[in-house]
């Protein structure tokens with residue numbers, strides 16, 4: 702998979718499968734899977750570091766995760782998130798941030814919002830770095846949005862989102878994440894744009910889907926929005942393994958002779 706393949710997926714009406722990943726061990730498993738694209742999202746701040754929002758993510762945090770994932774998933778297309786305000790600095794600082802993410806092993810960067818970012822996106826793209834856009838619920842703007850809620854409801858908000866999506870395409874984005882957008886609006890945007898859309902909480906008509914790994918594995922027990930499908934009750938599976946181990950140790954059932962070294 703490379704950046705040009707995204708367009709082929711849209712043309713063939715083949716869905717793009719994107720999954721977040723943040724560490725080497727998981728990346729090795731994703732590498733063997735049918736997942737097309739890995740997103741090292743700034744959601745790492747929440748699911749890997751326990752923060753309440755993505756705002757504490759910074760370039761250093763993102764680069765450590767991207768490096769680990771790149772070591773584990775050598776053949777996957779990796780998108781690295783540009784963290785909070787890292788692309789709202791001077792052009793020089795923006796480009797240093799982009800360079801760090803790409804040198805860490807990403808093949809493209811993802812950047813939230815278009816308002817005030819169009820020139821930056823165009824400059825990054827013209828510098829040879831593919832940019833994935835991200836509209837709808839943009840978690841880095843949570844303080845502005847006033848909460849995690851569906852975006853683009855009502856005619857005026859829908860028109861704004863469609864206009865912004867076109868602006869992302871015009872600025873040179875090769876694809877666009879639509880997060881928490883009504884299904885009909887996501888379908889309209891997908892139909893209108895030439896570049897593929899990748900949805901999360903945006904219905905079935907987008908050109909691809911993305912989920913946060915911890916959510917789809919059922920590891921985020923306190924977080925279950927309607928758009929997440931759990932493919933594993935990971936929390937129960939892990940808890941059972943931890944408790945069985947604890948019980949085996951306490952009862953003297955672990956280790957056995959086979960699990961110990963002889964003379």
Ligand code: KIV
Nearest residue numbers: 721742743744878911
């Ligand atoms: O950081 C992230 O995981 C994301 C996805 C939710 C699209 O941006």
